[in-house]
Amino acid sequence: MTLNKSKELLLEMKNIHIDGFSDERWHKILKGVDLTLHRGEILGLIGESGAGKSTMGKAAMGYTQPGCKIIKGEINFNGIDLAKLTEFEKRKIWGTKISYVAQSAASSFNPAHRLMDQTISAANRLKINPTDVLKKDAVQLYESLQLPDAENIGDRYPHQVSGGQLQRIMTAMAMSPRPELIIFDEPTTALDVTTQVEVLSAMRSIVDKFNTAAIYITHDLAVVAQMADRIKVLRYGEEVEEAETRDMLSNPKEEYTKSLWSVRSLIKPEETNEDYMLSIKNIDAAYGSSKVLHNVSIDIPKGKTVAIVGESGSGKSTTARVITGLLPQLKGEIIFDGKKLSPKLEQRSKEELRRIQIIFQMPDTAMNPRQTVDEIIGRPIEFYQGIKGKKREAKVIELLKMIELDETFLDRLPSELSGGQKQRICIARALAANPDLIICDEVTSALDQIVQEGILKLLQKLQKELGVTYIFITHDIATVKAISDEIVVMYQGEVVEQGLKSKILNPPYPDYTELLLSSVPEMDPDWLTNLLNKRSS
Amino acid sequence: MLRLSLGLVTVFAFSVIIFSTFSFLPGDFATEILGQSATKSAVKALRAELGLDKPPVTRYFDWLGNVFQGDFGSSFSGRSKVQGDQGDRSREVVGLIVPRLKNTLFLTGVAAMLAIPLSLILGISAALYRNSYYDRSATGVSLVTVSSPEFFTAYIFILLLATLFPVFPTISNVDEASTLAERFYRTALPVFTLTLITMGHMMRMTRSAIINILSSEYIEMAKLSGASRYEVIVKHALPNAWAPISQVIAINLAYMLIGSVVVEYVFNYQGIGRLMVGSVYNRDLPVVQACALIFASTYVILNLIADLIGIISNPRLLYPK
Numbered sequence: 068m069t070l071n072k073s074k075e076l077l078l079e080m081k082n083i084h085i086d087g088f089s090d091e092r093w094h095k096i097l098k099g100v101d102l103t104l105h106r107g108e109i110l111g112l113i114g115e116s117g118a119g120k121s122t123m124g125k126a127a128m129g130y131t132q133p134g135c136k137i138i139k140g141e142i143n144f145n146g147i148d149l150a151k152l153t154e155f156e157k158r159k160i161w162g163t164k165i166s167y168v169a170q171s172a173a174s175s176f177n178p179a180h181r182l183m184d185q186t187i188s189a190a191n192r193l194k195i196n197p198t199d200v201l202k203k204d205a206v207q208l209y210e211s212l213q214l215p216d217a218e219n220i221g222d223r224y225p226h227q228v229s230g231g232q233l234q235r236i237m238t239a240m241a242m243s244p245r246p247e248l249i250i251f252d253e254p255t256t257a258l259d260v261t262t263q264v265e266v267l268s269a270m271r272s273i274v275d276k277f278n279t280a281a282i283y284i285t286h287d288l289a290v291v292a293q294m295a296d297r298i299k300v301l302r303y304g305e306e307v308e309e310a311e312t313r314d315m316l317s318n319p320k321e322e323y324t325k326s327l328w329s330v331r332s333l334i335k336p337e338e339t340n341e342d343y344m345l346s347i348k349n350i351d352a353a354y355g356s357s358k359v360l361h362n363v364s365i366d367i368p369k370g371k372t373v374a375i376v377g378e379s380g381s382g383k384s385t386t387a388r389v390i391t392g393l394l395p396q397l398k399g400e401i402i403f404d405g406k407k408l409s410p411k412l413e414q415r416s417k418e419e420l421r422r423i424q425i426i427f428q429m430p431d432t433a434m435n436p437r438q439t440v441d442e443i444i445g446r447p448i449e450f451y452q453g454i455k456g457k458k459r460e461a462k463v464i465e466l467l468k469m470i471e472l473d474e475t476f477l478d479r480l481p482s483e484l485s486g487g488q489k490q491r492i493c494i495a496r497a498l499a500a501n502p503d504l505i506i507c508d509e510v511t512s513a514l515d516q517i518v519q520e521g522i523l524k525l526l527q528k529l530q531k532e533l534g535v536t537y538i539f540i541t542h543d544i545a546t547v548k549a550i551s552d553e554i555v556v557m558y559q560g561e562v563v564e565q566g567l568k569s570k571i572l573n574p575p576y577p578d579y580t581e582l583l584l585s586s587v588p589e590m591d592p593d594w595l596t597n598l599l600n601k602r603s604s
Numbered sequence: 605m606l607r608l609s610l611g612l613v614t615v616f617a618f619s620v621i622i623f624s625t626f627s628f629l630p631g632d633f634a635t636e637i638l639g640q641s642a643t644k645s646a647v648k649a650l651r652a653e654l655g656l657d658k659p660p661v662t663r664y665f666d667w668l669g670n671v672f673q674g675d676f677g678s679s680f681s682g683r684s685k686v687q688g689d690q691g692d693r694s695r696e697v698v699g700l701i702v703p704r705l706k707n708t709l710f711l712t713g714v715a716a717m718l719a720i721p722l723s724l725i726l727g728i729s730a731a732l733y734r735n736s737y738y739d740r741s742a743t744g745v746s747l748v749t750v751s752s753p754e755f756f757t758a759y760i761f762i763l764l765l766a767t768l769f770p771v772f773p774t775i776s777n778v779d780e781a782s783t784l785a786e787r788f789y790r791t792a793l794p795v796f797t798l799t800l801i802t803m804g805h806m807m808r809m810t811r812s813a814i815i816n817i818l819s820s821e822y823i824e825m826a827k828l829s830g831a832s833r834y835e836v837i838v839k840h841a842l843p844n845a846w847a848p849i850s851q852v853i854a855i856n857l858a859y860m861l862i863g864s865v866v867v868e869y870v871f872n873y874q875g876i877g878r879l880m881v882g883s884v885y886n887r888d889l890p891v892v893q894a895c896a897l898i899f900a901s902t903y904v905i906l907n908l909i910a911d912l913i914g915i916i917s918n919p920r921l922l923y924p925k
Contacts, residue, residue: 166829
């Protein structure tokens with residue numbers, strides 16, 4: 068991030084009001100937000116989901132999603148008010164003067180066309196350069212984004228390359244017509260930490276190289292700290308504060324801004340014991356013919372929390388499926404509380420089923436949308452403990468109190484709850500079986516930072532009160548620090564190491580753990596630069 | 605390959621079903637042709653001659669064996685009732701069916717060439733101007749045409765274009781001597797009927813396939829990279845819609861062929877549908893079997909083609925990782 072950037076104004080958004088239509092009525096999404104951006108400058112837009120940051124980013128192009136409309140405000144881009152242009156006039160700016168990089172590259176590329184054709188489609192529309200010149204330029208962009216086989220990767224279809232590569236190709240696509248402004252809309256949120264580092268550095272260097280201005284939208288403050296010159300925090304469609312990146316990190320003014328990294332400050336003292344709740348020994352497992360777990364052995368101490376970390380495809384969730392019996396193992400055994408568990412779910416007793424419960428990543432899809440909270444929590448109470456009628460209701464209310472909700476929630480449907488409340492209900496449902504072991508499969512990754520903190524605190528409190536054991540599957544190291552006693556690192560279906568948190572998180576590390584830990588963004592604007600220097604040396 | 609063999613199994617199963625349903629129908633060709641006053645011995649003699657006295661299973665396998673050699677047998681009707689004079693006047697099923705099949709294929713082919721492009725254009729434009737008055741009226745009218753039965757649509761056309769405004773003939777009799785122009789003119793009304801009854805479904809499915817794709821993220825991405833409306837639909841949405849569209853076209857072409865049974869009857873057109881209806885009435889088993897087999901294989905082949913288009917239009921299936 069160079070400081071000698073020009074002070075020539077590129078984009079000025081004044082008093083933007085945008086309404087969105089949902090649930091049969093209009094809601095205010097943005098309530099008068101201002102934004103200025105100079106040439107070559109990178110502005111970070113940050114906030115939780117629903118803050119309006121994505122809407123703001125798209126509005127910078129004069130675009131609103133179907134069902135949204137700009138009520139008032141000016142969007143001056145190079146002296147033209149985009150809000151006043153017709154669709155036809157705006158199309159001449161979109162893709163060529165201002166381009167957009169979407170969150171999910173996998174679903175934002177058209178599956179029917181080759182990557183090269185999509186990369187140069189916008190530049191082709193300008194009709195300045197012939198196609199073969201554009202293709203050559205695209206290959207150079209691929210190269211500078213460090214894509215493997217840059218010469219030929221464009222001949223592939225989107226499904227033939229990985230998510231991290233797609234995200235870089237989309238950056239190349241945005242850069243191809245040499246726009247004056249690029250909107251990055253959560254471009255690394257769907258990626259693993261190790262991939263995220265590569266994509267971030269590629270994006271940053273190319274934006275620097277062409278001195279392109281950018282708006283970088285994310286909910287992760289540590290990520291935006293690596294990219295942006297200035298950061299603007301949004302909440303409920305309004306601005307909370309705006310400051311230079313370094314100032315904001317060292318001296319945040321608003322309470323809300325501080326709370327954005329609250330999970331990172333949560334730390335649990337580690338404990339362990341030799342009495343194991345669950346031991347899995349030399350497990351092999353496969354989906355069809357592709358083997359995904361190789362000789363996995365893990366011990367889970369009673370009443371403690373073991374975090375299983377690793378990137379996607381490392382076999383963390385598969386391990387959980389084997390433990391629950393959803394995917395019978397090919398080889399190896401599972402010892403639960405001193406007794407051997409049958410691999411198959413059908414052959415386990417009701418009591419064994421009761422004692423192991425699981426909580427899933429997406430509370431939205433893990434609950435029946437047509438059942439009320441009372442039914443969702445009441446059913447396992449009835450099924451496992453045979454408690455019915457008045458007693459059952461009393462028990463449901465007791466559980467609701469335990470998860471810091473109350474009886475007013477009894478008749479609500481999942482659609483009437485917030486994301487954090489839904490996950491709390493899922494926790495209560497698992498507790499309703501009165502289990503000894505709860506497997507938490509990425510339970511906080513779909514939630515905002517503040518909500519995450521609440522859920523993690525709740526889980527810790529429940530462990531203290533009930534002595535329940537957790538297996539915590541996650542790819543987020545901050546979460547691991549906050550909740551675990553022991554850590555298991557997995558990579559490509561194998562256990563890299565297992566041990567106490569203090570041992571795993573401190574040197575010496577095996578190579579993979581080192582890579583994983585060093586890839587976690589830190590609240591230091593120089594982190595990425597230092598990391599890249601360290602890795603290249 | 606798997607699809608192909610599954611298709612063959614379907615056709616085979618279909619022939620078994622047709623054959624066995626026929627065994628349950630009251631009466632057979634002998635009782636039908638000789639009338640109620642026939643003596644038992646006459647019926648018995650005719651049955652023996654036609655091979656109807658053998659058990660059904662034997663008859664079925666005899667027939668199946670011949671079909672594999674390309675011999676669909678002889679029609680029962682048109683056969684000489686005089687002993688010893690058979691052979692000369694009995695009619696080969698193949699010779700009977702081929703000209704009729706050509707007629708039917710002409711009819712449905714013309715209807716398809718009219719219906720497919722029309723419904724694609726209407727469907728795509730309805731998706732493009734979604735919720736406009738144009739879209740609403742197009743989907744509304746198509747619902748009416750889909751819900752009305754073939755014969756009703758046919759009679760409406762007769763009423764409008766043959767009786768009130770006598771533009772086209774009500775009876776579509778063509779023969780070997782008819783010129784192409786004559787054929788077009790005479791088959792106009794059945795073609796319109798077949799077009800109308802299948803178009804509604806195809807149009808609606810095209811519309812919803814496109815609309816479904818228009819809500820996906822890569823369409824928003826295409827818009828944000830400056831693609832025009834036309835480009836979004838034709839370059840970005842349509843290539844991904846071929847699979848569902850070709851499926852619905854296959855189903856409707858098959859439906860057209862089956863719908864032709866009724867339509868040919870209404871317009872007295874000498875096609876395979878009419879032949880089949882007549883043969884069922886006469887219990888003329890070899891002809892019915894052959895017709896049914898043709899219908900079944902067309903259905904299977906059309907679906908195979910649709911699957912093939914689905915595979916070709918989808919790079920995910922064409923180029924594995």
